[in-house]
Amino acid sequence: MSTERVRVALRARPLLSRDIGEDIIRCDNKSSSVELSNHGECFYYDHVFGPETKQSVVFNTCVSPILESWIEGYNGCILAYGQTGSGKTYTMIGDEGGKGTEKSGIIPAVAEKLFIIIQKEQQQFAILMGQDCESQFQVRVSFVEVYKDDVYELLGQKEKSTLALREQSGKVFVSGAVERIVNSTRDVKKAIQDGTNKRVTGQTSVHEYSSRSHACFTIVLEHRWCNNKHDANNKNMNKKVSSLTFVDLAGSEQSSANQGINGVRFSEGVSINMGLLALGNVIESLSQNKSNASHVPYRDSTLTRLLQNSLGGNSKTLMITCVSPGAGDKEQTLSTLKYASNTRSIKNAPKTTITQVEREYDPDRDDIADPDDQTNRRSIWIDTSKNGEIFARTLGNPSLPLILLVHGSGPTNSSTYWNSLIFELFARTAGTGEAYYYVAIDCPGYGRSIGDRQTIRSYPGDLLKDIIHSLGKERAHCLIGSSQGSASVFNATLEYPNITDYLVVVDPVAHDTQRFVRVTQPTLLMFDIDDDGHPVKIGRRMKSYLPCNVYHEFSSKKDPFWPSDHYAVEILKLFSVYKSNKMIRELEAIIPRLATGMLGWADYAGYGEPIKEFSVGALRPLNNKDEKTVTFAPKSNLSKSACYRAEACMNTGRIYYVHVDTGERVGKLPQGAVCEQQSLTTQSHRIIQVDSDLFLSEDVEMNENDLMDIESEEERQSREHAETKCCMCQDLLWLPVRLPECRHVMCYDCYLRSNKYQPACCVCDSPVKNCSKLVVDELHQIIIIQNNPDLAIERPQRINHLNLARNKYTRFILEYGNTATPARGGAFAVKAFARVLNEERGKIGKNNIISQVHFDINPEYPKSAVKVLQSPFELERTMAEKFPCNMTVVWNKSLHWPPLEIPYTIQHEQKQFIRKIIVLVGEEVKKSKTNEKKKIIVYKPTPFTEVYLT
Known part of the structure; x- marks a missing residue:
């Protein structure tokens, strides 16, 4: 496997008024060397930039090659390292920590060039490969x-x-991190600004806005392309994913430099220095470059684990080292120079990977232009004040009473779900005095709307109210919901009783229906008794609690056309029978940005840009009046030796340039050369989107296996046997047991305390098969003992000591999880449970140890927990997707134990998903009655399955 050294650039900022002493740094750009005054040693780097160097020079010299490799499909990482106030954030983001706009840093410059390059490649690929091929990019941050x-x-x-x-197949990633789709440099700058505003900064003696944390900004570039001509079924496509990570490290600092600063700043400084010390140990270990080097201590800190892929892994890495020139910082500057010098010895193994994936169904595929001007069907973006831009399909005059439709939570659900119903309602009211304005939204995270899917479940009232007000209405005439959407409109009405005049639901999904006694609006309920995914018993409960309702249930097996024949009729009948006595108060109509057809919408919001589409982040040129023709210079203007011919490669998805005489193939057109090809069309704006099914809004998460290194069995065994520490307790390994799926290794004591009881790795939560049959790796043990001969005596003694300490506790096993049975409509009938399995030590009586269990099926939403007060402690629900279901176990009052909260998400992959916890209770807890007032103990699944009730 080919390797590549980490490249290091050094940048010295100008001398400032706050600096103590004279300028002590001497930079030689020609020899790329740095020397300190009155210090004999000279340090050499790949690039050296003096105080006069501009941002653009730094970018063009050392960042541009990383950018080009990233677009080719290689992972990249750019780190800014140096002491506090040396100019790291200025280099990465710009002036004032990203708050200024005058001097952009590396990240905005990368974004600017990125969108130019991919737009150009998009156009060339389309021209060279023809209409049979599709090629699209998506950018996420x-x-x-x-x-x-x-x-x-x-x-x-x-x-x-x-x-x-989390770690999967050797790749470390942040679980749950938000990935925002971006379509322009402005979007990237907005993301930087949003994150910078939340980042922890503070005033120190060095400067006012000192970064108190290490920041990682990652841009993920995903390229998908396919040849429809060769793939008759149009099912497969190629995919290439690469990430470029920018790391703005917090500055190292001396405690003496922060005298007079409060304890918070001091503790932050200690934490920063500890992280940088761990990073230095990793660099030192990697720079030894010896086959018998000690294990690289990535796990010594969160920072080093986060950088594991970039240092010694699958990445092209650049470290930009920033230093202060003042004589008062000489000690720190010297340490920084040595730090950076060691980094140059690290070797990475960058690799690009292309995979083939199956195209998925696009819920917007049938979204066609409207040939009938009278219906005025169109797509809009609703500019809400709190929830960003919400995509919606509309029909009718915006000045009419509003009917807002909310879809369910299925994987292919979007606003298209309501197409036929909306048109039927419109046809029946056309030309009458009862016309309406219909708006079907794509909830955040569904269809085209970007955001968190949990929003519509956790904050339905706030979201729907925000949308209604943004449409220029004070309230809706009617809220219509399906499946999970029905629960949303009910919850929104309970939060804001004046949000609507009528309610309509067409599928029974709701929780705690007894609350509906407070719903005063006339409500239409229509349910299919043959739909197992939406059990009709819930609808019948609704009927019993709703004060004013019209109820219908039908059999789709006997009458499959009941919905098309009756939905619209019953809705209009509801309006007629229960005419609202309240005047519908409307604000001045605000007509959102519109365009003709279901596929177009415009954005003229003061930016001077023409059409801006936000479908799913795919980039592709549009044909409209803003196009202009760009013709390459004629061949005769330059010598024949400077002429190249552009070619598109279906295997890599890239554009290459071939010399017309020599046949030399390059990935970048040489400076001054001319490309011999037909004219290209482009547009004056940078943001280009289309409706396409190469990217789906539901498919925005990067597959963690896409960019894994491929190594031989011999290489893998050699690498694994170099590990000397347990992945869980971080102590020296004794009787090492390795999990076959994720390859994490642990000592035998940690194995007994974790995988003996649950079939999942307690480091990364990967499933483990036959965990009770895991065996000790004897060869690995021999290697460890040879290097640590005292281990054979010390480790068994320590294990015995730990076991004696643990045996002082009452110990029992708590089992939790869920069963999942497929139901109709792609849903699952799930049953979540919590129970005491058996006792390991002590007499507590497992039959009455639990008093009640609270199943919180939506932790972000207030008062959403369902209490189960008697055994068996189970909760049954039918849902189409995974959903959070945190469990809080309340013990019998006679035990005086604090409640235990277990964060949990319902699983569908297995018929039965089980996890186990070893609960340990000390004598002082059992005897004390004061513990009843203690706060809830939250169980964290890592690193052990043990939890102590203290």
Whole structure:
């Protein structure tokens, strides 16, 4: 496998008024060397930039090659390292920590060039390959920070919360990080600004906006292409995914430099230095470049685990080292120079991977232009004040009373679900005095609307109210919901009783229906008794609680045409029978941005740009009046030796240039050369989107296996036997047991405390088959003992000591999980449960140990927990998708134990999904009655399956 050295650039900022002493740094750009005054040693790097160097020079010299390799399909990483105030954030983002606009940093420059390059390749690929081929790009960004060794999300709409690191097949990733689709440089800058505003900064003695966390901004580029001519069934396509990560490390600092700063800043500085120390140990270990080097300590900190792929892994990496020139910073500067010098010895193994995947069904595929001007069917983007842009399909005059339709939660659901119903309603009211304005939304995370799917479930009232007000209405005439959408419109009405005049639901999904006694609006209920995925018993419960309702149930087996014959009729009958006595108050109509046809919409919101489409992030030129022709210079203007011919390669999805005489093939057109080909058409704007099924809105997460290294069995065994620490307790391995699926290794004691009880790795949560049959790797043990001879005596003694300590606790096993049975309509009938399995030590009486279990099926939504007060402690639901179901176990009052909360998400992949916890209770807890007032203990599944009730 080919390797490539990590490249290092050094940048010295100008001397500032706050610096102590004179300028002590001497930069030689020609020899790429740096020397300190009164210090004999000279340091050499790949690039050296003095104080006068502009941002554009740094980009063109060392960042541009990383950018070009990234677009070819290689992973890339650019790290900014240096002490506090040395110019790292300025280099990466720009002035004022990204708040300024005058001098853009590396990330905005990368984004600017990226969209130019992929647009050009898009056009050339289409011309060279013809109409039988499709090629599209999608760009996504994520932004996280490491603060005090915890990872926090910076792009989420909610308050910051900690995220977990996961590892799969050797690749470390942040589980749950938001990926935002971006379509322009402006979108990237907006994401940077949003994240920077949330990032932890603080005033120190060095400067006012000191970064107090390590920030990682990642741009994921996914390219999909296919040849429809050769694939008659139009099922397969090629996919290439590569990521470019920008790491703005918090600056190293001395505690003496922050005298007078409060304890928070001091503790932050300690945490920063600990992370950088761990990073230095990783660099030191990797720079040894010896086959018998000690195990690389990636797991010593969250920062080093996050950078595991970029240092010694599958990435082309550049470190930009920033230094301060003042004599007062000489000690820190010298340390930084040595740090960067060691980094040059690290070798990575970058690799590009192309996979073939199956095209999925696009819920928007039947979204066609409307030939009938009278119906005025069109697509719009609703500019909401709190939830961003919501895509919707509309019909009718916006000044008319609003009927808002909300779809369910199935994987292919979108606003197209309501197409036939809306047209039927329109046809029956056309020319009458009872016409309406119909708006069917794509809920956030569904169809074309970007966002978190949990929004419509957790905040239905806030979301629907925001949409209604953004459409210029004070309230809706009617809210119509299907499946999960029916639960949303009910919950929204309970939150905001004046949000609508009527309610209509066509499938029974709702929870705690006894709450509906507070719904005063006339409500139409229509349910299919043969739909097992939406059990009619829930609809009958609704009927019993709703004060004013019209109820219908039918059999789709006996009368399959009942919905098309009756849905529209019954809705209009509801309006006629229960005429609202309240005046519908409307605000001045705000007509959103419109365009003709279901596929077009315009954005003239003061930016001077023509059409801007936000379908799913695919980039492709449109044909409209803004096109202009770009013709390459004629061949006669240059010598024949400077002429190239463009070619498109279906295997790699790239454009190559072939010399017309020599046949030399290059990936980039040489400077001054001319491409001999037909004219290309482009547009004056940068953002180009189309309706396509190469990218689906539901398919925006990167497959973690796409970019894995492929190594031989011998290489893998050699690499694994170099590991000396347990992945769980981080102690030296004793009797190592390796999990065959994820390849994590643990000592035998950790195995007994974890995988003996549950079939999943407690490091990455990957499933483990036959965990009770795992055996000790004897060859690995021999290698470890040879290097650590005292281990054979010390480790068994320590294990015995730990076991004696654990035996002082009452110990029993708590089992939790769910069963899942496929139901009609792609849904699953699930049953979540929690129960005491058996006792390992102590007498507690397992039959009455649990008093009640609270199943919180939507933790973000207030008062959503369902209490089960008697055995068996189970909760049954039928849902189309996975959903959160946190469990809180409340023990028998006589035990005086604090409740235990178990974060959980319902699983569908297996018929029965089970996890186990070893619960340990000390004598002091059992005897004390004061523990009743203790807060709930939250169980964290990693790193052990044990939880102590203290």
